Amino acid sequence: MSRSPQTEAEQNIALLADDKFTEITRVPIWDPEQDDVLVCRQVRQETHDVKTFVFSGREPRAFRFYPGQYMTFELPVEGRVTRCYTISASAARPYRVEITVKRVPGGPGSNWLHDYMIPGKEITVSGPAGEFTTDATTEEKLLFLSAGSGITPMMSMTRTACDLSEPSDLHFIHAARMPSDIIFRDELALLSAQNPSLKLAFTCDTTLASHSWSGYTGRLSLPMLSLMSADFMDRKIFCCGPALFMDGVRNMLKQAGFNMEKYYEESFDFGAETAGTHEEPASVAPEISDQLFRVSFPKTGHVVECGPGMTILSAAREAGLMPVSSCQRGICGTCKSKLLSGRVDMQHGGGIRQREIDQGKILICCSSPLSDIEVEL
Ligand SMILES: Cc1cc2nc3c(=O)[nH]c(=O)nc-3n(C[C@H](O)[C@H](O)[C@H](O)COP(=O)(O)OP(=O)(O)OC[C@H]3O[C@@H](n4cnc5c(N)ncnc54)[C@H](O)[C@@H]3O)c2cc1C
Structure with missing residues (x-):
């Protein structure tokens, strides 16, 4: 008869080895409607100005998300x-x-995250949310183009x-300022060595004599792209990076005659225009779209008329108010406010929970009145 496990490691191995295995995988699912606190478990320095923060729930939780989705942090x-x-982690490692x-x-x-987020610290979050995702085991040929933290x-x-x-057939091209700025360089090289269908290429704006560099040098250009991914015209392309990088990629692909219906991008900058990542909030229902509604802000006594399709955020600004807001797409939750009376059409992008909506909360950046309304700002 084998002896009982003594140490924690022995207990874990015993759990994995016997039929209790199913019990340890029955971890409750992270429920974005109920769960909103993450605990930092580890911080890793990736490059001189990039850190990875590892989180789990207060109690064990399994996170269900599509690769490419994000979470919104209240800092x-x-x-x-x-x-x-x-979320930079694998969706197949859910804990x-x-x-x-x-x-x-x-x-x-x-800067706050870099300076103050340490193991043990808790943070309020919402999500996961977002539409920028693909299954890289798909039959389709893919090309990832990224720069910096993108x-x-x-x-x-x-x-x-x-x-x-x-991955079925994936070309992954990443642009960085210098070799030392390439995030996940070693891990990507390892993944590429282990997965022959993952072809990797890096390009750096500049290199120093002290860098041993065998990759490409210079800004990504059409001739360079053709060398890195000869059949890029046949691929579905996903792009993420600074606005200038994405502008350059879009122009380059259009110049090459690429079918832009197969091009998807995600912008990290809410101020920038994006393609293929979100839809504009719908305007109000057509049958009442020519009506004007009174939007009142009782705290300040301001009242303003709101025209068809106009958001409450725009109405508040018209009234001279300056409510805090950020994404203007119903994603980040910054402009969450209380609807005191009336009805609105809210086309949010995941920045508010159902239970908050049930409590009468709205995101004013993506809500238009369907009647006269009162809003607490
Ligand atoms: C959907 C989404 C996903 C995101 N995912 C990531 C991520 O995985 N990793 C990450 O580092 N950031 C990510 N961001 C950006 C992040 O939300 C913040 O905008 C960023 O950390 C800067 O915030 P800040 O408060 O420090 O500076 P801010 O005051 O917000 O920005 C200061 C200035 O820096 C510019 N800027 C913002 N972000 C960047 C950036 N990443 N690189 C260069 N310049 C930038 C802004 O345009 C602004 O001019 C994401 C943004 C969105 C919308």
Whole structure:
């Protein structure tokens, strides 16, 4: 007869080895309607200005998300700011989520995370949410184009595909300032070595004599892209990076005559135009679309008329108010307010929970009145 397990490691191995295995996988699912606190478990320095933060629930939770989705973090800086971060981890490893954050000079959110988020610290979040996703084990040929911290959604998609089986036919191209700025460089090289269908190419704006560099040098261009991915015209393309990078990619692909219906991008910058990532909030129902409604803000006594399809955020601004807001797409939750009376048409993108809607909360950036309304700002 074998002796009983003594240490924690022995107990875990015993659990895995016997029929209790099913019990340890029956971890409750993270429910975005109920669960909203993550605990930091680990911080990893990826490059000189990029860190990965590993989180799990207070109690064990299994996170269900599509690779490429993000979570929205409420950060206790300057009162409270909300920032979205893509889950960089594999969706096939559901008990932890990871985000990989670049320190933006002067940026309140990223600097707070870098300076104050340490193991044991708790943070309020919502999500996962987002539409920018693909299954990299699909039959379709894929091309990922990323730059800087825009690598995170592609990394989650790649890690997930490698965990589940193997990417079917994936070209992954990443652009960085210098070799030392390439996030996940070693891991990607390893994944590529283990998965022959994952072809990898890096390009750097500049290199120093001290860097041993055998990759491409210079900004991504059409001739360079053709060398890195000869059949790029036949691929479905996913792109994420700074606005200038994505502008350049779009122009390059249009110049090559690429079918832009097979092009998807995610912008990390709410101020920038994006393609294929979100739909504009729908305007109000057509039968009442020519009506004007009174939008009242009782706290300040302001009243303004709201025209067809106009959001309450725009109405508030017209009234001279300056409510806090960020994404203007119903994603980040920054502008959450209480609807005191009346009805609205809210076309949000995951920035509010059903239980909050049930409590009469709305996101004013993506809500238009369907009657006269009163809003608490
Ligand atoms: C859907 C979504 C997913 C995101 N995922 C990630 C992620 O995985 N990793 C990550 O690091 N960031 C990610 N971001 C960006 C992140 O939400 C913050 O905008 C970023 O951390 C900067 O916040 P801040 O408060 O420090 O600076 P802010 O005050 O918000 O920004 C300061 C300035 O820096 C610019 N800027 C913002 N983000 C970046 C960036 N990443 N690189 C260069 N310049 C930037 C802004 O345009 C602004 O001009 C994501 C954003 C969105 C909308």
